Amino acid sequence: MEKRVQSAFASAGKDELWEGYGSRAKINQLLYNWLDFVSPLRFCMVMLFDSLILFTLSLSFLARFSNAATHGTLHRRSYFYVGQTYAAQGNSSIAFGQIYVEHLTPAKVTQPHPLLIIHGHGMTGTNFLNTPDGRLGWTDYFLCKGYELYLVDQPSRGRSPWQKDIDGAQSAYDTFTIESHFTATQLHNLWPQAALHTQWPGNGSVGDPTFDNVFASTTPSLDSDAETATKMQAAGAKLLDQIGPVILLTHSQSGQHGWLLGDAKPSKIKAIVALEPIGPPFKNAVFPPFAAARDYGLTDIPITYSPAVTSPEDIARVIVSSTSSFTCFQQASPPRKLVNLAHIPVLIVTSESSYHTIYDGCSAQYLKQAGVSVEHINLGDVGIHGNGHMMFMEKNGLQIADEVVEKWISKTLHD
Template sequence: MSKTPPHLDDRVEPITVRTGSFWVPGEQISTPYGTLPRGPLYVEWMSPVEVTRPYPLLLVHGGGGQGTDWLTTPDGRQGWAYDLVRAGYAVYVVDRPGHGRSPHHPDVLGDVAPPLPLEFASFLFAPPEAAGTQTQWPWDRTLDGEEFQQLTSAMGFFMADFAEAQRLDGERLAALLDRIGPAVLITHSAGSPGGWLAANRRPELVKGIVAVEPMGPPYAEFPGLGEITYGLTYAELATEPAIESPEQLKADPSQYRIPGLSGTPVGVVTGSASGSAAQSPPLVEFLRAVGADAALLALADAGIVGNGHGLILEANSSDTVKPVIAWLERLETDLSSTGVSL
């Protein structure tokens, strides 16, 4: 018997949304082929018919993924973007430059890193040895498993120059903030550096950041990439006072403030069965050291267990978003109580 198509699936709750899309253009550059745009950012927006929340949400996907990570799950349900719209938010879902619908050509953006193999995706999202604890990936964990193939079919590749890729993410997200106004950033995994950099560039436009399973811990060393140069990012972060070398920030981060993070509420979300969960507490400590109002949002503290690194995509995704919505509601209350115009 054939399966019910996802768009007819009873698990998909009907919702009326307003939708659209646009581009944040890249700068124009001269090439042997003529003038080309460099690194445009694709943006898909969604909102309820009546927006009831004061700030929109800007959703930034991780690593080799794309904006569809927020739109659907490997088993065909609606993703976090729809849950957030149901909660009254307007959301902006982006494809980072060089990913998904934001096209890449090495003659424009530079060389690409080797492709990400399925084995790496298995290690990150559905390791066979974690089956006993990562219960919210209840599906086949083999490379040809149906849900695993749905997940990995969306994955692309990285730019070889990781610092430049993050720099580009930060610049385009900052330009998007210029267009949409004050917002809250929600990032996943290796999308987190672009969020830190966007806030660093537009501190007055970022009201808060939710970092889901963010890249870390600070100054971790990744094969082929070296140490995370600025603790949170490979690309340059502006600090107050200014530093002449990233080694100064590493030596004593408490002596510096990072504009866009200093005083900014940050929630760092982790899953109980994630191999990346251990990197989040030291990241929260680093964020606090540079002045952020950072807190660890462990899903287990909300009674939600069994989630791995891809907690936005797993079987209980409609539950994993609930602590985030609660955090956003507290943020709105705190901003209102301090006299911030909503």
């Protein structure tokens, strides 16, 4: 795995060595103008000068990036905001609904479509930068594979402002929730597969440096998933108009944002990779109370069905399986189709020890029944064991990025 990541750095082209020095064409033109007066051998001299500069810069480049696989991938970082709306406040106005977008561009872009990454509940886009114990994260992996990246903070959290007079109420995760659901599930055993969790870096409990780091990164989020979905769809659609088409990568709560953005802008999304997307259809599972949720199947707000749906009651549903902690609903026959998602290939990835092992299959089947092309990969079934809900932070996170996610993207879009 390490050799595969290192090899991506070795493929860096020599054009990016000229960054910050002006274009080679401009430098050569200046030399031509000068040499016109002093030498009939200008071409040879320019080529020699070009070669000497390139050699010098190459030595500098090699010295700086000989340990690239350890220190990360050469890239340019910028940021911007999109999606704001102005609301009157006194004699002036304020902005709300905007999302922070971090744009990372590798020195050499080799992939035709960028990745747009949306984090889950209580988190921000920092989830995917480096891991909480300081290792390279998924952003470095995909940068070294030549992908341009966009990472957002969902509306009203993190670097996307929350306006107390406009936005809804917020709440934050406590330490028990993070420990028992994400980082130390094997110590709490709240669902049958929780004991299989082995890949978290550290003991996953308060006082462990890795846990303390990830918990410090959590942030209050809107209590209403419907409000979050509405604002993320509005801002995300504007972002897609600006940067699309993209490959969309979602995690957990943002799973429904993937379906809603695909519905709003189907031509702007080439594929969706959903890491343990929020589910299952229509009703919460695993953690009581098992309340009704996601009135439109896998979304809290309207999504386009054919035949059309005017209210959630139009979606006839049946129970196909049920346990004490989980009920799997599908549509009654004949099922309505999610027509705007029909031509977007989808990958759902589920970890071996996560609570999502209980119901992600039901969510995948709901999409398939609605006409969506879905591949569902359980990591344990492909020999990747011990992961939890935060798979991209875990010890074998780069293996998942390489052997599952990027492999599927390449197979689906590039073969």
